[in-house]
Amino acid sequence: QSGLTQPPSASGSPGQSVTISCTGTSSDVGGYNHVSWYQQYPGKAPKLLINEVSKRPSGVPDRFSGSKSGNTASLTVSGLQAEDEADYYCCSFAVTNNWLFGGGTKLTVL
Amino acid sequence: EVQLVESGGGLVQPGGSLRLSCAVSGFTFSSYWMTWVRQAPGKGLEWVANISPDGSAKQYGDSAKGRFTISRDNAENSLYLQMNTLRGEDTAVYYCARSTDWGFDYWGQGTLVTVSS
Numbered sequence: 001q002s003g004l005t006q007p008p009s010a011s012g013s014p015g016q017s018v019t020i021s022c023t024g025t026s027s028d029v030g031g032y033n034h035v036s037w038y039q040q041y042p043g044k045a046p047k048l049l050i051n052e053v054s055k056r057p058s059g060v061p062d063r064f065s066g067s068k069s070g071n072t073a074s075l076t077v078s079g080l081q082a083e084d085e086a087d088y089y090c091c092s093f094a095v096t097n098n099w100l101f102g103g104g105t106k107l108t109v110l
Numbered sequence: 111e112v113q114l115v116e117s118g119g120g121l122v123q124p125g126g127s128l129r130l131s132c133a134v135s136g137f138t139f140s141s142y143w144m145t146w147v148r149q150a151p152g153k154g155l156e157w158v159a160n161i162s163p164d165g166s167a168k169q170y171g172d173s174a175k176g177r178f179t180i181s182r183d184n185a186e187n188s189l190y191l192q193m194n195t196l197r198g199e200d201t202a203v204y205y206c207a208r209s210t211d212w213g214f215d216y217w218g219q220g221t222l223v224t225v226s227s
Contacts, residue, residue, distance in 0.1 A: 003156075038155070044219075046155065048213065051210070051215070052211075052212045057215065091155075093212075099145075
């Protein structure tokens with residue numbers, strides 16, 4: 001089963017909003033609410049940002065939000081800050097009882 | 111404080127074996143599914159395997175099937191990944207992570223496995 005599709009890069013200026021998409025199929029993203037997003041800085045472990053499509057764990061700023069429509073999930077970062085420059089990965093449970101990750105999106109704050 | 115600490119990585123020749131460990135603290139280890147995720151240099155994340163709280167159920171990604179074995183010791187609060195018949199494409203940082211219904215909420219710092227002659 002192939003991974004989820006993310007754009008390789010995204011960018012925005014400080015204060016702007018950026019949305020990163022994550023496209024799968026009805027067998028994964030479209031079939032379950034088990035979609036999560038992770039932030040990763042170079043050389044560091046991933047950190048959970050969003051779970052269950054749109055829920056933020058304690059401590060995650062409300063500038064980060066998640067949504068889903070059909071087979072595509074989205075992560076929106078509002079009010080971009082320099083510290084948001086990182087790699088972002090989506091993840092979904094799949095019908096074959098496994099987990100799929102997106103290829104990752106490198107977010108650049110201009 | 112939840113902590114996951116991986117160990118056991120290193121340089122291994124193609125065809126060789128390696129056993130990774132993940133020492134866990136700060137939560138009731140025996141109540142959670144646990145997972146291994148890897149990341150090849152400069153690449154994205156790839157789910158490798160997970161294991162049920164009592165160790166009776168195990169699931170593997172395509173790259174791990176038949177070569178890797180996940181296991182756990184709840185008495186020792188430890189997770190393991192036995193990797194056999196290693197290939198160059200297995201070169202990666204291997205992370206252990208705590209699983210929930212919707213993904214992975216805590217991650218270790220990772221251990222680097224390099225497969226090379």
